[in-house]
Amino acid sequence: MAKTYNEINEKIASGKAVVLTAEEVIDYVERKGVAAAAKEVDVVTTATFGPMCSSGCFLNFGHSAPKIRISEAWISDVPVYCGIAAVDVYLGATQLRHNDPANMYFPGEFRYGGGHVIEELVAGKKLQLFALSYGTDDYPRREVRTMFDINDLNQAIMTNPRNCYQNYNVAVNSSGKRIYTYLGILEPNMKNMTYCSAGQLSPLLNDPLYKTIGVGTSVWLAGSRGLVYAEGTQHCSAVERGANDVPVEGAGTLALTGNMKEMIPEFVRGVSLPGYGVSLALGVGIPIPVLNEEILRYTTVRDRDIIGCAIDYSHDYPEKTCKVLARYSYEELRSGQVELHGKKVAVSAMSSYHKALKIAELLKSEIQRGDFMLSEPSRLLPLNQSMTGLTITGGAK
Amino acid sequence: MTSCKKAYLHFPKEMTDKPFIGNLIKEFDLTINIFRAKVTPGEGGYLSIEIVGDDEQIQNGFTYLKQNQVEIHSGDVGLIWRKEECTHCTNCTVHCPTGALHIADWDTRRVEFDESKCIECLACLKNCPFHVCSSIF
Incomplete structure (x- = not known):
């Protein structure tokens, strides 16, 4: 018997949804059989925790008086990307700190960089913003040096x-x-x-x-x-x-x-x-509707x-x-x-399987409490998509 | 009774030229295994050791060190594993040669640190992606 997203969400909202982690569901289905279990179980929680290099965040600092259109900036000495609107920046996880010797003295230690700034932001720590600009008529300020934490930002969107x-x-x-x-x-x-x-x-x-x-x-x-x-x-x-x-x-x-x-x-x-x-x-948990x-x-x-x-x-x-x-x-x-x-x-x-298990359990209890609703995807991911390599042709003539 | 005790010692700068370990062996009949040392004349320093010997003699040895202003961290190794910061990824466990850092629960993949097995090789310091391990010196 098929279920819909709406039916499952109604059960979640009424606190009656049956939720199992992706580890628990294995033995459960083996015991009950797929047909019976599919009727009983509403959601399976999956999770993972590990390094995910292609991560980062958009930050909006709000406007100072006078205003600045930031053209270069560093958070705790880690460069951020400023090629977007005035006080928006993007901070990438793999960005090295300014003057990090990298692998000059091999192997480099890489003690601090974009990922650490993101960790400290989420942990509520105070960090230093240093920003420069060339100055314009509408954004005359050319330099900012200030301390801030995540609460001072308008948005911090991973x-x-x-x-x-x-x-x-x-x-x-x-x-x-x-x-x-x-x-x-x-x-x-x-x-x-x-x-x-x-x-x-x-x-x-x-x-x-x-x-x-x-x-x-x-x-x-x-x-x-x-x-x-x-x-x-x-x-x-x-x-x-x-x-x-x-x-x-x-x-x-x-x-x-x-x-x-x-x-x-x-x-x-x-x-x-x-x-x-x-x-x-990062820790990620994703609920799968049965x-x-x-x-x-x-x-x-x-x-x-x-x-x-x-x-x-x-x-x-x-x-x-x-x-x-x-x-x-x-x-x-x-x-x-x-x-x-x-x-x-x-x-x-x-x-970390240990953290993934913890996340699957946390998500399970949020769904059981009615605090986390499922959403139907508006578009499915491509199923028969391949990937191309880079052909190196040399530079412009 | 014979015991085996780990300790790390801190020497004040005035005491860096004294042959304390030699004296512990000779005067108190103790067996000393040095894990690691960083003692700089005129600056002070640290020494991580394992001591094997008669309980009373170990105490006498400690009294002798204290009388000479040596700070004794008895039972401790010079390596700190910050449990609450460990993500339990298990990356360290294959690099730790003695199994001090090990998987304590294979079902949940929980990592634990058994200080008694640590020989302070410091492999964990460079292998932990989260800087969970640090050295006293």
């Missing part, structure tokens, strides 16, 4: 072009020297391996063909009522998928937005990756049925050879050790 990668590479290093990557430090001779996915809890792994998660879907973005505003950048749905429709590589992505003033600091964390750079780790049996069946995906591809980050990843060294299920990866070319390799994660 706007992330790419979050929640459906699946992700598993990184390993077959070379003879240590390498520094966005998946952490990889010791030589395949000593360790890292992955970055919440597996069976992860939003797009529970809705592999984007039947409910689309443009306009309400999401829990670090505690705020956010939404999917577009397909994410590099959304590439036309990839190899298993019999359960779950992709074995990156595949779908989501562009998310949310009000930073509503966010919980625990789920907005600056990231330092030695030798690589800075980033931002509209029918098919949608419910997708949410019962288990770690053992989700495959990740091990890629050599010392050669195959940077050179884009597309070579896969081995495939593992997330159950194998989460066991902490796998075998590669006859050798035992220690495995760890860059994403």
Whole structure:
């Protein structure tokens, strides 16, 4: 029996919705069967927590007297983008602090950058704005130096072009020297391996063909009522998928937005990756409405049925050879050790299953309390979309 | 009774030229395993150690150090793991050679720090993306 978004929202509003996390639903459906469970369960909560580099925020500072049309600005010495209206700026998660030596003394430490500024903003800390302008008739001020916190801003809108990668590479290093990557430090001779996915809890792994998660879907973005505003950048749905429709590589992505003033600091964390750079780790929860049996069946995906591809980050990843060294299920990866070319390799994660579980539970209780309503997507995400590479043609003649 | 105790010591700048560790071994019959030290003449410094020996002799050794203005942080290692800031990503666990940082609950992937296993190699300092670990010195 099919349900509609309206019917589910009415149950949520009356406090009668049956909500399970994407972990709980697995055993529940196994016990009850799909048909019976689809009638009983209204919503499945999915979640993830991990570094998501394509994140950032639009900030509006309000106008000083006299006014300034900011042309260059730094927040706590981290440059922000000013090529928009007078006192609007965009701060990106991977922006380095001014004068950060980067990898000049390899490996760079990257102790502070855009992601850390965003963490401190959400945590309510006072930060310094330094802004310059060339001065105009209507905006005569040429310089601002002031302290502010998030409450002083008119808007602080997190706007992330790419979050929640459906699946992700598993990184390993077959070379003879240590390498520094966005998946952490990889010791030589395949000593360790890292992955970055919440597996069976992860939003797009529970809705592999984007039947409910689309443009306009309400999401829990670090505690705020956010939404999917577009397909994410590099959304590439036309990839190899298993019999359960779950992709074995990156595949779908989501562009998310949310009000930073509503966010919980625990789920907005600056990231330092030695030798690589800075980033931002975010917690995202997405509710999946159980509209029918098919949608419910997708949410019962288990770690053992989700495959990740091990890629050599010392050669195959940077050179884009597309070579896969081995495939593992997330159950194998989460066991902490796998075998590669006859050798035992220690495995760890860059994403936090612990925090993802906490988010799935938090979202579940918000829905049970009637505090979080679902929204029907206004547009579905493209299902057969590929991705192109960059052809280098040289500059203008 | 024989015990094994971890401690880190702080030396005031006046005491940086005294052979305290040698004396602990010779005078108090203690076995000292030095994890890490940073002692600069004229500036003071720190020393992280594990002490094995008779309980009474350890106490006598501590009394001797205190009489010489050495600050003793008994039972502590010179490494701080800020539990409330840990995101439990588990990235540190494969880099920690002794299992001090480990997954305490495999169902919820909760990370814990077992101070008694820490040898202060500081691998966690550079591997934690969230700067959860820091060193006293």
